[in-house]
Amino acid sequence: MTSIGNVSAVGPPGRARRTGPLRRLAPDEWRAFGFVAPLVLLEIVFVTIPLLLGIYYSLFRVDYFELTAFRGLENYTRMLTSPTILSALVATTVFTIGALVLTLTVGMALALHLERDSRWNVAVRAVALVPYVIAMLVGSLLLRWMFSKDAGLIGAALGPFGLGEATILADPTAAMGALIFNAVWRDSAFAMILLLAGLKSIPPELFAAARVDGAGPFMRFRRITVPLMRIPILITLVRLMIHFVNVLTFALILTGGGPNNATQTLGLAMYRLGFVEFRLGEANALALLVFLFNLILIAINLVLFRQRRGAGR
Amino acid sequence: MSGAPSWRARRRTRLVTGAVVNTAIILFALFPILWGLSTSFKPADEILRFPPELIPSNPTLENYALLFRTGIERFVLNSTIVSVAAVVGSLAIGSLAAYAMARLAFRGRTTLMFAVVALMSIPLPSLLVPTFTFLANLGLINSRTGLALLYTAYQLPIVVWILYGYFLSLPIELENAARIDGYSRLETLWKIVLPLSGPGLVASGLFVLTFAWNDFVVAVVMISSEDYKTLPVAIYGYLGFYGREWGPLTASAILSIIPVIAVFVVFQRFFLGGMTSGGVKS
Numbered sequence: 001m002t003s004i005g006n007v008s009a010v011g012p013p014g015r016a017r018r019t020g021p022l023r024r025l026a027p028d029e030w031r032a033f034g035f036v037a038p039l040v041l042l043e044i045v046f047v048t049i050p051l052l053l054g055i056y057y058s059l060f061r062v063d064y065f066e067l068t069a070f071r072g073l074e075n076y077t078r079m080l081t082s083p084t085i086l087s088a089l090v091a092t093t094v095f096t097i098g099a100l101v102l103t104l105t106v107g108m109a110l111a112l113h114l115e116r117d118s119r120w121n122v123a124v125r126a127v128a129l130v131p132y133v134i135a136m137l138v139g140s141l142l143l144r145w146m147f148s149k150d151a152g153l154i155g156a157a158l159g160p161f162g163l164g165e166a167t168i169l170a171d172p173t174a175a176m177g178a179l180i181f182n183a184v185w186r187d188s189a190f191a192m193i194l195l196l197a198g199l200k201s202i203p204p205e206l207f208a209a210a211r212v213d214g215a216g217p218f219m220r221f222r223r224i225t226v227p228l229m230r231i232p233i234l235i236t237l238v239r240l241m242i243h244f245v246n247v248l249t250f251a252l253i254l255t256g257g258g259p260n261n262a263t264q265t266l267g268l269a270m271y272r273l274g275f276v277e278f279r280l281g282e283a284n285a286l287a288l289l290v291f292l293f294n295l296i297l298i299a300i301n302l303v304l305f306r307q308r309r310g311a312g313r
Numbered sequence: 314m315s316g317a318p319s320w321r322a323r324r325r326t327r328l329v330t331g332a333v334v335n336t337a338i339i340l341f342a343l344f345p346i347l348w349g350l351s352t353s354f355k356p357a358d359e360i361l362r363f364p365p366e367l368i369p370s371n372p373t374l375e376n377y378a379l380l381f382r383t384g385i386e387r388f389v390l391n392s393t394i395v396s397v398a399a400v401v402g403s404l405a406i407g408s409l410a411a412y413a414m415a416r417l418a419f420r421g422r423t424t425l426m427f428a429v430v431a432l433m434s435i436p437l438p439s440l441l442v443p444t445f446t447f448l449a450n451l452g453l454i455n456s457r458t459g460l461a462l463l464y465t466a467y468q469l470p471i472v473v474w475i476l477y478g479y480f481l482s483l484p485i486e487l488e489n490a491a492r493i494d495g496y497s498r499l500e501t502l503w504k505i506v507l508p509l510s511g512p513g514l515v516a517s518g519l520f521v522l523t524f525a526w527n528d529f530v531v532a533v534v535m536i537s538s539e540d541y542k543t544l545p546v547a548i549y550g551y552l553g554f555y556g557r558e559w560g561p562l563t564a565s566a567i568l569s570i571i572p573v574i575a576v577f578v579v580f581q582r583f584f585l586g587g588m589t590s591g592g593v594k595s
Binding site: 026028029031032033035036038039040042043045046047049050051053054057065110113120124125126127128129130131133134135136137138139141142143145146148150151152153155156185189193239242243245246247248249253267270271273274275280283284286287288290291294297298301302305 | 331334335338339341342343344345346348349352360361362363364365406407409410412413414417418419420422425427428430431432434435436437438439440441442443444445446447448449450462463465466467469470473498523526527528529530534545548549552557559562563566569570573574577578581584585
């Protein structure tokens with residue numbers, strides 16, 4: 001975090017600059033270090049050190065915080081071959097792909113529908129964001145009640161189709177559908193906000209010109225919106241993916257991982273391993289494997305972030 | 314293209330379609346919440362009635378009364394304390410760091426900026442196990458201080474990012490004048506920059522506030538004692554305790570939602586400004 005960076009390339013204009021790593025520290029530079037020190041310290045203590053300690057713990061057999069035996073990489077191989085983890089990996093993949101496709105589609109549809117800043121649109125956008133601003137736990141709890149057989153809503157809605165006895169959360173496929181619904185319900189408006197920002201940066205003349213040339217709405221979307229929104233779409237995709245791969249609240253509250261572990265995602269499996277079974281050695285190994293995967297996504301996010309800044313937005 | 318009447322008809326169709334779609338969006342977003350609100354006002358024996366009543370015919374406050382009889386206000390208080398501490402801490406530390414990044418030249422600045430952006434995108438669930446391992450060793454488990462420090466650390470990157478952007482947009486001339494008048498850097502920040510940064514401070518403060526108020530995963534792992542539980546952890550406890558008694562469960566959900574919605578309605582434009590600035594976690 002504190003390695004030497006190229007300051008002059010990004011500095012605001014009109015400031016005195018010195019070059020070369022061996023220059024004496026100016027008083028202002030000392031002051032700057034003092035100003036950023038609390039931030040750096042807090043991030044090191046609460047993010048970096050835990051991760052390092054996690055790596056250390058992941059090499060041992062741990063019984064309730066007691067490091068009882070050195071295991072080397074055995075925790076990692078155990079995790080990668082455990083049937084529970086592999087089934088969680090499958091559940092996470094199904095959930096992530098389903099949630100990603102639907103959230104992005106609904107988010108894009110919302111953004112296109114609510115693009116103009118009319119009074120109505122601004123209000124509807126705010127309402128659409130409500131599931132996103134309330135606690136994830138509360139949202140999933142309310143959906144669990146809505147989907148439960150006791151509520152009678154599903155019976156009343158599906159009764160006319162002869163499915164009055166359907167129990168959504170007790171059927172593996174339907175429960176996965178409910179989990180994906182939870183993600184779409186909560187995060188579509190988040191996708192909408194990110195996509196709206198990109199949509200607004202497309203010059204309206206392009207659409208006007210295309211219309212004069214006789215391009216229909218679908219053609220305009222495919223040939224103008226999508227190509228020019230490549231970076232915002234990718235950013236939204238990566239940000240949602242980071243979220244969906246890791247999220248545990250949806251599964252913990254809505255389905256409890258059931259029925260029969262069909263909706264137990266990696267986040268939930270990790271939570272149970274660590275805080276229900278207290279197998280902290282294996283749990284740390286799993287956490288670090290997932291974190292490694294996250295690092296790839298974060299790196300992609302950083303590259304996109306840089307590109308967007310490069311494009312001047 | 315034909316004449317005026319067809320244009321008018323098309324416009325009307327478009328308005329009607331727009332209204333229908335808007336209604337669908339509003340229903341999709343709000344139905345689960347309104348259904349929970351309705352349930353929370355129903356007496357216990359009417360909750361499971363079939364066919365379900367969308368609007369309770371005998372509304373009652375007994376579910377809310379039950380929650381307050383069993384001391385839900387403790388958890389509300391804990392949530393408030395931890396949230397406010399996290400907001401104060403992250404704004405103080407964040408504005409210092411953001412000011413240095415916006416106005417001072419120092420080695421490692423670019424690296425720090427990218428570190429901040431990278432930190433913003435680290436998903437919390439993957440940090441839980443290592444952090445729990447570490448804090449348990451430190452003895453910071455089961456403490457409001459520990460939780461507030463964690464929230465501060467987790468939300469600082471977004472706070473720094475929003476404030477950095479905001480500080481850059483302020484005219485530098487005022488600060489230069491203050492410096493000539495003999496203000497120190499700290500005085501310039503405190504007396505000139507911060508008073509001009511209301512919207513930036515509100516936007517970033519709101520993110521910390523809603524994050525800390527809503528957080529469940531960090532708190533459920535770090536807090537197990539009844540004395541320090543925050544509201545979401547308490548609601549999770551109710552889920553185990555009340556099981557299928559959805560009256561008190563939905564009432565507790567509504568209690569958690571009300572302050573968030575109130576803040577969101579009042580400060581909506583600040584939220585949106587902050588969200589598009591770059592780094593909000595989903």
